[in-house]
Amino acid sequence: MISLVRTEFTKAARRTRTLVVGALLVGLPALIVFALHQRNNVRQANAGEGLFRLARQSGLLVPAAVLGATSGFLLVVIAATFAGDSVAGDSAWGNLRYLLMRPVPRGRLLVAKATVAGLLIWVSTFLVALAGLLAGIALFGAHPVNVVAIGLQISEKTLMLRVLLSTAYVAFGFTALLALGTFFSVLTDTAGVYIVSEILDGITQLGRVRYLFPTHYLDSWQSMFTDNRYSHDMIAGVLVQVGYLVVFGTLAAVYFRRKDIRS
Amino acid sequence: MSEPSDTLNDGPGDSRGDAIVEVDGLWKTFGAVSAVEDLSFAVRRGQVYGLLGPNGAGKTTTLRVLMGLERPTRGTTRLFGTRVTPGCRELVRVGAMVEQAAFVPHLSGLRNLRLWWEAGGKRMRDADLDGALAIAGLGNAIDRKVNTHSQGMKQRLGFARLLLGRPELLVLDEPTNGLDPGEIREIRELIARLSAQGATVLLSSHHLSEVEQVCSHALVMNHGRLVADGTVTELIGSTGSVYIEVDDRERARAVLQGLKIVERVQSQGDGLVVELRDGRRSEVAAALVGAGLQLETIMATQRLEDAFLELLAAGDGQPPARVAQAAS
Numbered sequence: 001m002i003s004l005v006r007t008e009f010t011k012a013a014r015r016t017r018t019l020v021v022g023a024l025l026v027g028l029p030a031l032i033v034f035a036l037h038q039r040n041n042v043r044q045a046n047a048g049e050g051l052f053r054l055a056r057q058s059g060l061l062v063p064a065a066v067l068g069a070t071s072g073f074l075l076v077v078i079a080a081t082f083a084g085d086s087v088a089g090d091s092a093w094g095n096l097r098y099l100l101m102r103p104v105p106r107g108r109l110l111v112a113k114a115t116v117a118g119l120l121i122w123v124s125t126f127l128v129a130l131a132g133l134l135a136g137i138a139l140f141g142a143h144p145v146n147v148v149a150i151g152l153q154i155s156e157k158t159l160m161l162r163v164l165l166s167t168a169y170v171a172f173g174f175t176a177l178l179a180l181g182t183f184f185s186v187l188t189d190t191a192g193v194y195i196v197s198e199i200l201d202g203i204t205q206l207g208r209v210r211y212l213f214p215t216h217y218l219d220s221w222q223s224m225f226t227d228n229r230y231s232h233d234m235i236a237g238v239l240v241q242v243g244y245l246v247v248f249g250t251l252a253a254v255y256f257r258r259k260d261i262r263s
Numbered sequence: 264m265s266e267p268s269d270t271l272n273d274g275p276g277d278s279r280g281d282a283i284v285e286v287d288g289l290w291k292t293f294g295a296v297s298a299v300e301d302l303s304f305a306v307r308r309g310q311v312y313g314l315l316g317p318n319g320a321g322k323t324t325t326l327r328v329l330m331g332l333e334r335p336t337r338g339t340t341r342l343f344g345t346r347v348t349p350g351c352r353e354l355v356r357v358g359a360m361v362e363q364a365a366f367v368p369h370l371s372g373l374r375n376l377r378l379w380w381e382a383g384g385k386r387m388r389d390a391d392l393d394g395a396l397a398i399a400g401l402g403n404a405i406d407r408k409v410n411t412h413s414q415g416m417k418q419r420l421g422f423a424r425l426l427l428g429r430p431e432l433l434v435l436d437e438p439t440n441g442l443d444p445g446e447i448r449e450i451r452e453l454i455a456r457l458s459a460q461g462a463t464v465l466l467s468s469h470h471l472s473e474v475e476q477v478c479s480h481a482l483v484m485n486h487g488r489l490v491a492d493g494t495v496t497e498l499i500g501s502t503g504s505v506y507i508e509v510d511d512r513e514r515a516r517a518v519l520q521g522l523k524i525v526e527r528v529q530s531q532g533d534g535l536v537v538e539l540r541d542g543r544r545s546e547v548a549a550a551l552v553g554a555g556l557q558l559e560t561i562m563a564t565q566r567l568e569d570a571f572l573e574l575l576a577a578g579d580g581q582p583p584a585r586v587a588q589a590a591s
Contacts, residue, residue, distance in 0.1 A: 007378040011367050094365025098424070101330050101361070102383045103354040257349065260333040 004104065004112040011090075012082070012116050021078055025127045028074065029066040033135035036065075050226045055136065058143040060159040062136025063129040064166055064225050070128055071170045071218060079121045079174040083181025086113040087256070091263045106257050114182045114249070121178060125171035129163065145225075152228050166221040169234060176214030176244030183252040186259065214244055281307040282341075283432055283463055284329065289338035291324050291487075298324040300487040301338070306432075306465050306480075311458045313478035313495070314467040315571060321487035322467040323362060326436050329465075330359050342432070355383070358430035360438055364421025368410035372401060372420045375409055380427050390427040398453065399423035415446040422453060433457060433464045439473060451477055471571050475499070483574050491574045498574070508534035508560035509551060518554045519547065534560065 012018060036052060055065040087110065090096040099109060145154045154162075217237025223229050284306035291299040299321040306312040314322045327333040329340045331349040339346055342353040366375045373396075380390045396405060399419045401412075409417065418438065425433065435454070439447040454477050458464055468474050474481050475495060482492040491498060509515040512535060519528050519537055524546055526538040537547060551558050 003381050003384055007382045010374075010378060011370065015369055090367075093367060094363065095367055097327075097330075097332055097361055098365060098379060099382055100332060100350060101354055101357070101359045102379060103331065103350040103352070104382050105350040258334070261327070262333070 001108060001112065004108060005115050008112045008116040009119065012120060017081075018120070021081075021124065022127065024074075025078070025124055026131045028070070029062075029128055029131040030135045032066055032069060033062055033132060033139055036062075037139045051222060054145050054147065054225060056140060057145045058156075058159065059133065059136030059138065059140040060142050060156055060163065061145050061225060062140065063132040063163045064222070066128055066132035067125070067166060067170050068219070068222060071125075071173070075125060075128065075170070075174070076177065076215075078124050079177050080181055082117040082120045082124075083114075083174075083178045084185050086117045086182050087185040091261075094263060096263060097261050100261060107253055110182070110186070110253055110256050114178060114252075117182065118175070118178050121174045122171045125174070126167055129167040133163070147226065147228055154225070154228060162224045166224060169221045169237070170218070172241060173214075173218045173237060175241040176248070179245045179248035179252070180214070183248040183255070186252050186256045214240060216240070281309075283308050283343050284312075284465055285339075285341040285344075286325065286329065287339045287341070289325065289328060289340060290336045291321070291328055291333065292336045297487050299328070302484070302487070302489055303338075304482050304489065304492055306463060308431075308463050309458075309461065310480050311454070311464040311466065311478045313474035313481035314465065314484060315469070315471065315474055315481050316484035316490075317469060317575070319486075320484040322469075322484060323436055324487075325484075326359075326361055326434055326465070326467055330354065330357070330361060330434060332361070355428065356430055357432045357434055358425030358428065359434040359436075360418075360421045360425055361434070361436045363414070363437075363440065364417045364424070366409040366417065366420065369408055371407055372399070372405040372409055372412065372416075372423075375420070376424055376427065379424055385428075391429050392427065394429075395423035395427050398426060414441040415443060418442060418446070418450065422450070426457075431463060433462055433466075435464065435466045437468055437470075438466065439468075439470065447473075483571060485575050498571075504536055504538040505547060506531065506534055506536050506560065506562050507547070507551070507558065510557040510559070514554070515551055515556050518550055518556070522546070522550055 036056065051061065051065040051068045055061040087096065090099065090113075100106065142156055144156055145159060146152075147154065217233045217240060220231045220233035220237055223231040223233075282305040284304075286302055286304050289299050289302040290297065302321070302325060304312075314325065316322050324333065328335050329342070329347060331347050331351055331354060334349070341347060342351070343356060345351060345353045347353070366372070367378070370378070376390075376392070376395065377387055380387060399405060399422065401416055401419065404412065404416060405420075409420070412420065418441070422438075433454075438454070439450050442450065451473060454464060454466065458477075464477075466474070466478060478495050480493065481495050481498055483490040483498070507515065512530070512533075516528050516535060519525050519535070524540050526540050528538075529536045539547070548558055548561050
């Protein structure tokens with residue numbers, strides 16, 4: 001299994017697309033932080049902007065601000081690309097049938113591909129955070145943060161711990177996308193489900209159904225910085241992600257095992 | 264569902280236990296469309312077996328089912344006596360090229376070979392990499408990305424890949440498609456060489472000359488159904504005539520006219536053209552030699568192409584021709 005994961009990782013990591021994504025994930029946070037440094041008047045209307053406002057006090061908070069800015073779209077697209085291409089990529093090249101004739105057992109191949117896609121998603125998320133952290137410290141320094149709204153100061157050590165936790169939470173928040181993307185990768189070549197989920201999640205008339213959307217709890221980590229508390233929504237978010245992983249991971253495995261490989 | 268033994272080619276030295284590919288009553292349907300209908304055949308060790316048929320005859324679907332890529336709607340396929348399921352272990356003993364050779368385009372040829380081999384959980388030192396690279400014959404191009412390779416280079420690389428594990432059985436689907444004449448010749452010589460080294464080959468093609476040159480046995484399919492099977496010689500001879508040259512033409516004519524299998528004897532040049540009622544050239548030869556005549560030449564006057572077209576024309580709505588049985 002380890003050798004299979006290694007071969008799949010080599011294939012994915014050596015793609016030009018992966019290198020471009022890596023450059024983007026390093027360059028974009030640096031650009032955002034530079035723009036933030038240059039900007040004097042920052043609006044304080046919502047949490048994302050709240051994080052950006054707080055981030056100007058300390059570079060240690062910049063990763064959180066950058067994660068807030070990228071986790072809603074950019075990271076979603078990147079994660080969907082990795083997950084959605086896991087099986088479909090080899091299928092499109094015509095290489096899938098040769099792997100299966102090697103023979104590589106289908107279940108094992110699917111797990112290896114999903115593992116590599118998940119690994120790339122985690123690496124991408126941490127890369128964004130790390131790039132933000134380095135750029136933030138370079139431009140704003142490393143200081144404690146005063147959250148004026150609640151009258152508290154968050155120390156450097158706590159900030160670092162929470163940045164680490166929030167990065168892991170955001171990365172884990174793409175688990176449902178990984179499962180959905182892998183499932184759709186087995187079915188077809190597309191994985192635009194998260195974008196649809198984000199749009200539907202904004203429609204309040206959908207009521208409690210929205211709580212089951214994979215993106216509903218995606219921003220719940222931000223309360224660690226804006227309200228100085230760990231939200232219970234984070235636990236709900238983890239449970240939703242696990243639920244999607246179990247359901248769609250199982251569906252993907254069952255379907256892939258039975259599928260006629262025609263490409 | 265028919266028994267496989269009904270359609271087997273019981274040639275000299277063959278026995279049922281030698282069959283390393285067995286297809287038994289295979290059906291494969293896609294919705295209302297039948298790609299393969301009640302197909303049965305067997306390939307024995309050492310044979311070079313051709314699957315012949317026009318486009319859409321069901322050749323590739325048959326090979327896909329055989330390699331565990333698709334599930335049969337009905338019937339079974341076996342490799343080395345083991346029923347084929349997706350990813351079954353017996354596939355390790357098979358080197359296959361189904362449709363065109365395909366690779367990870369952004370990786371070099373060499374890395375593609377390595378990754379494919381290692382994906383099976385084996386170490387590179389267990390593979391016959393030197394032999395495979397010699398066959399690929401790509402030189403320094405083996406280190407170039409595959410998306411810079413020509414189709415011919417990819418096909419040769421595909422052969423290198425399928426030979427990495429020194430397979431006992433080669434399954435080749437239209438292996439010379441898209442190649443230039445020089446490359447086609449190379450591939451045919453390679454298949455002949457591998458066969459001479461003991462490999463069993465199952466080859467699908469619609470290039471009749473290819474099957475005629477390379478295969479010992481062939482099966483003709485049309486619309487998913489078996490039309491005929493037997494040795495290539497038998498298939499060619501089954502529906503036609505032979506040209507012979509002997510030391511005494513008139514005595515030979517008299518001998519041949521006394522044979523029940525002979526329809527007509529005509530002079531042509533220095534020899535005779537003998538029209539047969541069925542395809543037993545060996546009986547013609549045996550009768551002439553038995554009569555003390557010196558047989559200098561005996562050859563089919565038609566090629567596989569003629570036989571193929573006649574079989575397809577006659578095969579629609581007819582039960583399959585079991586050439587070998589008729590001949591034996």
